[in-house]
Amino acid sequence: MRQLVSRAEAVLRGRSSTYPWTLLVLCGLVYGSVMGAFGGLIWQVVYSAVKVPLLLLATLLLSLPSYLVMNTLLGLRGDIAEAVRAIAGSQATVTIVLVALAPLTVLWYASSADYYAAILFNAAMFAVASLAAQIVLARAYRPLIARSPRHRWLLRTWIVLYAFVGIQMGWSLRPFIGSPGAPVQFFRSGAGENAYVVVARMIVDVWAR
Numbered sequence: 774m775r776q777l778v779s780r781a782e783a784v785l786r787g788r789s790s791t792y793p794w795t796l797l798v799l800c801g802l803v804y805g806s807v808m809g810a811f812g813g814l815i816w817q818v819v820y821s822a823v824k825v826p827l828l829l830l831a832t833l834l835l836s837l838p839s840y841l842v843m844n845t846l847l848g849l850r851g852d853i854a855e856a857v858r859a860i861a862g863s864q865a866t867v868t869i870v871l872v873a874l875a876p877l878t879v880l881w882y883a884s885s886a887d888y889y890a891a892i893l894f895n896a897a898m899f900a901v902a903s904l905a906a907q908i909v910l911a912r913a914y915r916p917l918i919a920r921s922p923r924h925r926w927l928l929r930t931w932i933v934l935y936a937f938v939g940i941q942m943g944w945s946l947r948p949f950i951g952s953p954g955a956p957v958q959f960f961r962s963g964a965g966e967n968a969y970v971v972v973a974r975m976i977v978d979v980w981a982r
Contacts, residue, residue: 784865785909793865800868801826807875808949811882811891817951820959824946825871829864831946832939840931847923856924859913860931863906870902891950907932944968 781800784793802822809821837857844853881894910928917924943949945968948961 781865781869784862785869785905786912793861796865797829797861797868798826800865800872801829804868804871804875804878805949807878808895809951810879811888812951812953814951814957816957817948820957821949824949826868828939828942828946829867832935832942833860833864835942836931836935836938839934840927843927843930847927849921849923849927852917852920852924856914856917856927859910859917862913863910866906866909867899867902870905871898874898874901888950888953895950941968944971 781796784796802825805822805825806818808825809818811817837860840860841853841857844850844856849856878895878898882891885891914924914928918928945965946960948958951957
């Protein structure tokens with residue numbers, strides 16, 4: 774436990790010298806189980822525990838090839854290992870911060886039985902964790918940007934790319950919180966739909982009213 778805490782502190786300070794996948798998975802499992810506890814359904818707890826690290830890892834793996842190609846095209850291939858290490862640290866930061874916020878989620882569940890409020894509260898927790906991850910990523914990227922300003926452009930590109938893929942993955946992997954009265958499912962119907970097409974359709978429907 775002490776070793777994990779030390780590794781988590783190193784990640785948050787941007788000093789991790791290893792790829793912190795263990796922290797990402799373990800902390801993701803912990804927060805996912807807390808997140809899925811709304812409604813007290815045991816299988817939703819299990820599914821959500823698996824889904825949180827799966828969401829982050831799948832988004833990372835789908836986004837990384839394009840990012841690596843861009844690094845190569847810009848002549849920054851020699852910095853790829855350090856850049857990926859910085860990205861891995863930021864991903865672990867998301868789950869570390871989520872675990873730190875988990876007691877607040879438990880408190881919220883204990884004080885409110887509103888399903889939609891639970892969704893919004895967890896969205897806020899992910900937003901805070903993502904902001905912390907961006908701070909850690911920016912700190913880890915400073916030496917790279919100092920060597921070549923092109924890394925600043927790549928960092929911004931990575932953030933946009935990751936967010937684009939992450940939104941779709943979040944849509945495909947839902948539900949993370951079980952809906953009251955609905956059967957527990959690992960995937961909800963429509964998991965294969967494009968999140969952006971669905972949102973565009975909603976906007977058109979609202980506009981047409």
